[in-house]
Amino acid sequence: MRLVLSPNKAHLILSCTRKLARSGSGFWRDYHEVHPEVTVLDPPNAIEHLNNRQSMLEEVADLNLSSFYEEVCTPRQLVIMKDPSSIPTAVAMAGLTLPLVAKPLVVDGTSKSHELSLAYDEASLPMLDPPLVLQEFVNHGGILFKVYIIGEAIQVVRRFSLPDVNTYDLLNNVGIYRLPRVSCAAASADHADLDPRIAELPPRPLLEKLGRELRGRLGLRLFNIDMIRELGANDRYYIIDINYFPGIWENAWL
Numbered sequence: 001m002r003l004v005l006s007p008n009k010a011h012l013i014l015s016c017t018r019k020l021a022r023s024g025s026g027f028w029r030d031y032h033e034v035h036p037e038v039t040v041l042d043p044p045n046a047i048e049h050l051n052n053r054q055s056m057l058e059e060v061a062d063l064n065l066s067s068f069y070e071e072v073c074t075p076r077q078l079v080i081m082k083d084p085s086s087i088p089t090a091v092a093m094a095g096l097t098l099p100l101v102a103k104p105l106v107v108d109g110t111s112k113s114h115e116l117s118l119a120y121d122e123a124s125l126p127m128l129d130p131p132l133v134l135q136e137f138v139n140h141g142g143i144l145f146k147v148y149i150i151g152e153a154i155q156v157v158r159r160f161s162l163p164d165v166n167t168y169d170l171l172n173n174v175g176i177y178r179l180p181r182v183s184c185a186a187a188s189a190d191h192a193d194l195d196p197r198i199a200e201l202p203p204r205p206l207l208e209k210l211g212r213e214l215r216g217r218l219g220l221r222l223f224n225i226d227m228i229r230e231l232g233a234n235d236r237y238y239i240i241d242i243n244y245f246p247g248i249w250e251n252a253w254l
């Protein structure tokens, strides 16, 4: 297998695989027979696995990466397929704590699939629009770690994220708040003047183990993990999102 290093070529192959994945595996097999010269970096069906916010985090939930020093987990979450009126009961039965981040279940490259909202109170939950994932909001000091996995190489950068939710917000906010698309516009926080406990990058050995495990379980080599560290619990990390091949070429280090 060859690694294509030209940005344009790699993007071309990526868009091909997305289209081909949608056309079904038979089409993909035929294409590969006719064009054996095209490098397959990652199989389309494995890429598709990341297009659903439930299946993308399943592998993380199954990982046993917690050690004496750190814990890696996913926020508690619930999938709602339909019937918004059933959401308050489903949330209560699952024991989820508000506020909840509501995320469209399917990530299909449209901006709508990245329209997230924050639900503060139970009474507003029926206003949400399934199918979606409801995830507990985790305070994390407003900083997100973007971890890029490229084969065995790992790069991590800091990005500004959503601010923490405090007691005042909890007491005074009601309803559903549309969240800004922070993940796309997020400015780099690599040189910001931050509290060192918030700025500190996740430990390298942890990221290496995580990258290795997820590469194997997802069957992919090029992907990105959005990771946050719980405020006040310096060793507890949450993986909130995994994307395939995200903006990799914008990173000068490649």
Ligand SMILES: Nc1ncnc2c1ncn2[C@@H]1O[C@H](COP(=O)(O)OP(=O)(O)O)[C@@H](O)[C@H]1O
Pocket (backbone or CB within 6 Å): 075, 101, 103, 107, 113, 114, 115, 116, 135, 136, 137, 138, 139, 140, 144, 160, 161, 162, 181, 182, 183, 226, 240, 241
């Ligand atoms: N469970 C959560 N707790 C706290 N913040 C979250 C949580 N989930 C998402 N966020 C915030 O929302 C942003 C977007 O969420 P994400 O799941 O990465 O969706 P997408 O990148 O598809 O828009 C994250 O970068 C983070 O700032």
Ligand SMILES: [Mg+2]
Pocket (backbone or CB within 6 Å): 183, 226, 241
């Ligand atoms: Mg994201």
